Amino acid sequence: MDASQWLHKQPQGLYCEPADCYIDPLHPVEHALITHAHADHAIGGHQSVTATASTLAIMQTRYGEDMAGSTQAVNYREQITLGSPNDPVTCVFYPAGHILGSAQILLCYRGTRVVISGDYKRQSDPTCLPFKPVPCDVFITEATFALPVFKHPSIEQEMAKLLDSLAVFPERCHLVGVYALGKCQRVILALRAIGYTSPIYLHGAQRKLCDLYERQGIELGELIDVAEVSDKQSLAGNIVLAPPSALSDRWSRTLPNVRRAMASGWMQIRARAKQRQVELPLVVSDHCDWQALLDTIEEVNPNEVWITHGREDALLHALTQQGRTAQALSMVGYESDTQD
């Protein structure tokens, strides 16, 4: 059965009619399937939430223990059944390689297989399992960085840039804007991997999720809260991780001689870095770049591609040129400037 007859775009998000559930809804609903815990995909207040255990744990850390009426944790690759037992929708979560707990959701109804990939990337990331290509009829993808200008370098290369800068400007505190969930922990691990063993300092907003990652068995090395440092001058020549919004606020003025950096896929574009007054742009993204998007679609090789949000014009154009069937859903609300 044609997927568009049972899976539709609605103001709240994608709705699967025979299972009566929404995927990543932006408003509270009765039953939600959540791909991952980023705030533009996972909100609090649903009656029931089905997600991976890590995603549920992050949501509880962010929104409180009672973030949903009930929760159902699923393992990757475990098959669950939704909707009427006589006419069921089967559902399987597969790793998406985006952040801890992130998943693609495979929905299968009357023989038609749809993969909702959520956000995903193909670069290696020690904080989560790698993206798994899942054969399907319809592949639903984001297009955040879907322009051929976007080429994400390796995170090691970008972190080496940060360490070089520390060596050149030992008198300056290196304040790095990183989204608190996923980007922060990935940046820390990459710094450790290239041999940076000094303590890394955290803005208050980064602490809870770092602790959670550690409880999930991901070791981040020595982390110190900036609030706990009595002599702020001692932060010169050190790395402080803060939410992007804190880069130029009052709080950052307590730090000595700040050199502003930011880790985001957008940092590749000069004007975007300039707008945020970033002196050291670090191109680190938890999404696919252009080539990775095209390669993934090639690998998954679906009959149809649906594009949720982002630079859909360009992806649609390229896929059409390849002779693929593709359409843009133009969903709003799924892109935030800072976490990409």
Add this chain to the structure above:
Amino acid sequence: MQAFSELLENLYYTTASNEKQRLLLAYLKNTPDPDRGWAIAALAGTLRFEFFKRHTVKQLMLSRVDPDLFAMSYDYVGEVSETVAHLWPDATEQPATLPTLNELVTAFQQVSKQKVSALLADYLSIMTPPQRWALLKLGTRGLRVGMSARSVKKVLATYGQVPVEEIEQLWHALAPPYAELFAWLDGKQPKPDISNAVTFHPVMLSHPVQDDDLEAIKAQPDEWQIEHKYDGIRVQLVCNANGKAIYSRTGDDISHAFPDVLEQLHFHGVVDGELLIMKDGNIDSFNALQQRLNRKKPTKALLASHPAGVMLYDILKYQQSDVTRHSLDVRREYLEKWVANNQQPAFQLSPMLAIHDAEQLEAAYRQAADDPSVEGLMLKRLASPYTAGRPVGQWFKWKREALLADAVIMYAQRGHGKRSSFYSDYTFGVWEGDKLLPIGKAYSGFTDDELKKLDNWIRRHATGRFGPVREVEKALVLEVAFDAVHPSTRHKSGVALRFPRVHRIRWDKPASEADTLDAVKRLIR
């Protein structure tokens, strides 16, 4: 090339100007000649030639990427060089060693026209995106890293521990890659001798007059020299034993475009004035001058129909002697003497208006407003020495009021650099019957806040797209200001505006009430 690219990256992202100067200073200390001299030329904007045309860059890219994807990428990035720097295919194998900056400059200087494109492609293919960006910016002379020529000179002064004024004086007589300059700054050679070089001297500029300045001038008009402000282009004439030249106010040598003026110049000195079209002593409009400005080499017929001349108003050198330290009234005597020695139809002395009280000043301003060859008054302190730059309180311009029209915004395009994520360039039009005809483009005159609002409006009212250009609903009125309207055969509307800018955004005004083309044409003088 590697070091140059790193310097540009650092300068580009660093905001504090003292940090930028520190970065450049470190580069000068660590980089050999002639590379550092070329870098200085690139930053100060004194490179004399383009390596390649923007068009060549675009064509090269389009032969390697789908044109629609290129257009979408360009629309997003907002700038060709950066778009190409990212889009260009990366080298698959270990890239060859990079050329030095000097090798690069020399290669493009020597390459034949037909091979420019291939040479550029070869270089782009061995470079990283930041290096490509540096090459493209350098090669099209479009480098902007937030460093003024003035601060480049300051760094040179710091580097050589000499006063910046000495660098300024030498500047226009020296050429990239500045070997003599660095030899002097390094203490290896004496200061370059430029006393007889045919070269541009930095000019003195005026400020727009404010109400309190006017009050002060009206109180003591006898301390001021008051002249018409001519609507031409500012030029400097240089003549000495080594030759002669005509320079624009930015120091470009425009002698070739005005052979009629040049051939009448023979007395030694450096004089300052306004280039105009002058027929039998009568001054023609700016539009007439435009005919000459459009031509790099004028035809005989054009020279005969549009003879150029210079209204002289100041002097920097009389024969060999520098007179810039004298006050304006003393310089005026030198200037009169110079003109007496160089009597030719092309040279006129800018008349001093006889003004002794506030009423006469007001009357002169009103009279200037009615004269199409004049755009207001110049008010110069008699005691002012000739100081390069824009010294405070010495010279003022009192321009006649701008003309205004209500026009409808029709198309919008993204700006460049910091503005590349905003739609900040607007094409606007006025009514002819029930059709809008574009009459001009504006990209200034609004605040950052207004820009955000305009940008937002455009995104919500876009109806079509032609490459980077967005067509919008014909619904928003801009009150545009401009200095003059001229008839034009190049525009469909038949008019061209001089210095159009956004005066006010008329969120309140319905598009149907915008001005008609006839109303705009009535403003032609």
